[in-house]
Amino acid sequence: MNSKNENLAMLCDFYEFTMGNGYLKNNLHKKNVYFDVFFRNIPDDGGFAIAAGLQQVIEYIKDLHFDKEDIEYFRSKNMFSEDFLEYLADFKFTGDIYAVPEGTCIFPREPIMTIKAPAIEAQILETFILLTLNHQSLIATKANRIVRAAQGRPVLEFGSRRAQGADGAVKGARAAYIGGCAGTACTLTDELYQVPASGTMAHAWVQMFDSEYEAFKAYCEIYPHNAVLLVDTYNTLKSGVPNAIRVFKEMLVPQGITNFAIRLDSGDISYLSKQARKMLDEAGLTNCKIVASNALDEHLIRDLLMQGAKVDVFGVGERMITSKSAPVFGGVYKLVAIENENGEITPKIKLSENISKITNPHFKKVYRLYDKETGKAIADELCLYNETIDTTKEHTIFDPNATWKQKTLTNFTARELQVPIFKNGECVYESPSIEEIKAYCQKEVETLWDEVKRFENPHRYYVDLSQKLWDIKKELCVKNAMKSK
């Protein structure tokens, strides 16, 4: 790796710098602008996503600066003014950031982060914020699907070797833990982020000994309390399981140890786990657990359990660490407002022939509305930054795509989702521990109706606009469409 990796200011699309240089030249650089981060589609056509990556965004912004070599790099391009290079050399983030906490359930078209900052600053943050939130939210969302499929059985993250780069492995395992995994195989994620790492043996261990029996024996001698024997190096049912049973009975049972397991890593998990369970039970080892890993995802796990597979713990690799069936989280970063010298905010919109690509303008708040009786989330509502929802009165919400679809709430509570992260460049937020984030995420998912959690064709959760915001959006659409004639 490279020591440059420590300072990721340069992990930034080149056009942020050409624009930044241009803003300075046009005296627009001190203009405060508002950008929203939001996404349009939920991976795997699921009913919700899970926000993750905020802590890494905070660390990045705290450390954001350009080194001498970076300035030299820009100078060598012969397209940036010396004023701009000086600006970069002194760069420090001075703006405000609001965001939903990690582990929050999130939905399309609502701002999961809002950046208010001078134009160049806001622009320079774009690439890293997007890639970080996109990556970790993707993996947390996928992990949560897989964990839910396992119906309470622990799911371990095993995917480092198939991850898309070092960060994909390390931060991916962090996100998977937030999404509900019980641990990871990635040692560095444990050391850096306190996600419990574990591991036992690969096939190479078995091959290094003269026989499978000796390999198992040697392992149980060293790790009597951590014995998970990999039984598929030669022949699972004829060799692996019988050898494991023999070693457990000879070495561990006499010591009173009961928390051992076997691991299946190939073949048909349903068939093999049922046969192995029978053999273990007949040998009196009813306590022996069965760990299974081999190209698993939420669909295969659900099917295996429906077929009565006797698996106690799932290890999931490539299909989780890359979110293989949907490997992109499409978060975008869009300008929604500009402030003038007097602090007046002008909302901005980006039009598109595709209606779903038209942005929600203005500096906004996101409210989540809950049914007081059930505690379940009913809908989210986007409001202007200076609106509040009065929960003591009746409140009518409506679908922004079909405004005749209305609903009047009476017995409800409202929670603002975004919290302040940076204020005038200073971090005002303390990240919870990874265990707290994971617990919060689990509680968050519990507030959703089962219908929203279905894997296929889930119920669409409503993200509505307040009347005021809807009026402003409509007005801007008309005005800008006129302008473009």
Place this chain on the structure above:
Amino acid sequence: MNSKNENLAMLCDFYEFTMGNGYLKNNLHKKNVYFDVFFRNIPDDGGFAIAAGLQQVIEYIKDLHFDKEDIEYFRSKNMFSEDFLEYLADFKFTGDIYAVPEGTCIFPREPIMTIKAPAIEAQILETFILLTLNHQSLIATKANRIVRAAQGRPVLEFGSRRAQGADGAVKGARAAYIGGCAGTACTLTDELYQVPASGTMAHAWVQMFDSEYEAFKAYCEIYPHNAVLLVDTYNTLKSGVPNAIRVFKEMLVPQGITNFAIRLDSGDISYLSKQARKMLDEAGLTNCKIVASNALDEHLIRDLLMQGAKVDVFGVGERMITSKSAPVFGGVYKLVAIENENGEITPKIKLSENISKITNPHFKKVYRLYDKETGKAIADELCLYNETIDTTKEHTIFDPNATWKQKTLTNFTARELQVPIFKNGECVYESPSIEEIKAYCQKEVETLWDEVKRFENPHRYYVDLSQKLWDIKKELCVKNAMKSK
């Protein structure tokens, strides 16, 4: 980010350490072992893959060491012996590594890297080697498909914001360049790896000015020689293209500048590019290029060009940087031989009920055989480490899955694919420059028959075994199947 990212020794599956501790306890740690890195399936069911990532593996191994905090981390787990912790504290790679150079066309089941080292060392390298070669080979392979679809038009890598983590973006852009891309939007990849970065404007630039016309004008004032105007913020054909034409004619044409362009980032690229081309040509701007970006991949690019889309440069984002349609490169790391104290090599095999998962045992060489007349690659042949292919004589190859399928070569050359990378722990290989790797890759692809390069259902390139290797494999299969009874 974290300063720990510099030393990625801990980016390692936990079981490498439990096994390592066990090897030491069982006095197996000094035993030299041989591991092969190979893969089983080509992403997107393509006809070949491209190797990439070797340079990062070399840098990792050169720097591989465990810090004090790492040792403390292991001690805190209460499962590693002090002998092992001491071993880790003094860790230095001492083995040999052979690998195919970056940019080489590679095929399933042939070793793209071979590691000969004392058991613990070989084990500790596994995770990082796999994740690095898997990631970069994945992206280089995908990029090459996309570049081939563009039929000579430049393809730019635009995907950082959708990459799976920082490394996914930075090293992914490097791999995309090896695969044939003309450049990247990722500034850090340029600074670190000399992959040319470029970029112009986002929608925010246009929104920051009172009108699209003023935004374009301001841009051309600063960057008259780098004017790529984004024309789809409001309305591509009614506003964006006319405003671009006006600004080009008012500001650039009078200066004699001709290398400007417009960029389409939404809507139907085929329709819009044809209409825009017509408008530009009618305005006399036949030199104006059209850049297109919007959810592109090899299939869409091929279709667009078949429909006569007037695109000169393609920008490709998420579908390349994550290899969206096939986001996993399944390289594995398998024990193939063990050496005894006298230097005698015992081949090892991993059996499986799935025949394609049975490994090719032994320390091996990979030859690529070329037709002397056409220069095209005919087949690869895996031999024992001490075999050589005599190209002055007739040479018969056969399909290892159907041994009656034979072919006798007469007029051919043979090239050994793996080259020495480390010898006794010292790096003996100098990585070529990124431009050299890219040029080599292009030449490599030219040695393949068109039939192998087809996107759908390509001709299967042969990877054969020498008679000696085939005999050993058969013998080991029988012996180990016996043992498992």
